[in-house]
Amino acid sequence: MKMNAIYKKETACILIVDDEPVNLKLLDKMLSAQGYLNLVLVQDPTLVVDIYRQQRIDLILLDINMPHLDGFGVMEQLKSLGDPLFPPIVILTAQHGQDFLLRALNAGARDFITKPFDRNELLARVCNMLDAQLAHRLLYDQKDVLDEMVQIRTDELRRTRLQVVQRLGRAAEYRDNETGNHILRMSHISALLAKAIGWNEADCELILHASPMHDIGKIGIPDHILLKPGKFEPDEWEIMKTHVIIGANILEGDDSDLMKSAGEIALTHHEKWDGSGYPQGLSGEAIPLVGRIAALADVFDALTSARPYKKGWTVEAAVDWIKENRGTHFDPELVDVFMKLLPEILNICDQFSEPEHNK
Secondary structure, eight states: OOOSOOOOOOOOOOEEEEEEEHHHHHHHHHHHHTOOOOEESSSSSSHHHHHHSOOOSSSSEEESSSSSOHHHHHEEEHHTTOOOOOOOEEEEESOOOHHHHHHHHHHTTTTTEEOOOOHHHHHHHHHHHHHHHHHHHHHHHHHHHHHHHHHHHHHHHHHHHHHHHHHHHHHHHEEEOOOOOHHHHHHHHHHHHHHHTOOOOHHHHHHHOOOTTTTGGGGGGGGHHTTOOOOOOHHHHHHHHHHHHHHHHHHHOOSSSSHHHHHHHHTTOOOTSOOSSSSSOOOOGSSSSHHHHHHHHHHHHHHSSSSSTOOOOOOOHHHHHHHTBBBBTTTTTHHHHHHHHHHHHEEEEHHHHOOOOGG
């Protein structure tokens, strides 16, 4: 973090711009005698912007009447840089007219010192301007520190939220005699598919975090149905299908993008492209895209994963089945993308494979 520097007026950088060498020498002598050691003397005003870019300037003493580029031109060039910590400018001038001084102040000057210089007046104005600028810089750095602290805390909350989401999803999977790595695989496959069809990074991250809750509604299914090893009776199947409604109800009521997306996935990941899915019998593009993506990722991993009541399919068999159901169960365009990504998908499956003792 910042704010580890101790600001001192004596170490402040003062840029002095005057085309008269005698004035530069005089100002150098007066300020150095007062302990100001970081002075940058510039006789050519056309060099000011380049010098300004090279180091941090805390105060500018600027002559107005100069050849090639007058003080007003210098101020205009400096202002165009858009520096949020722009230093105060004190005008050095022999003119006393009100119109002239107002023009200088309106152009960005904060104060002015008349020539010939009065030592006490010069030192007082320089001291006041540096006090104000260094206080401004300190506040600016404090803001940076606070912003950094907020960002750190936000990242911590985001990581915590993701862990809660993943554990909530795993709770549902454990009830279904699954290990929990299923949700890691299907969520990363979902994010990979989303990226491949052009989703931006934020939306890909959203589906990565939301899809682990796709089966959270299984928490509400009775054990004698959820854990049944054999085929469901028709009435049992109807109860089993309600897990999507239960999941959507669990996740509703929160207006965050994460929970809205998770609820949409929970509700629609068993819809089918031809309209034969549940709970609403949606078809084609009426099925939210997040649901279509999650469905493909979920089914592929479910097919290739071993369960207490079944052996895992081979990759070849699962891929063939997905091809056969292109345009019936699954979005045909997503299936095409899936096939192109198959090597990367298999890498995800390897990365989040089941521990040996669970196989």
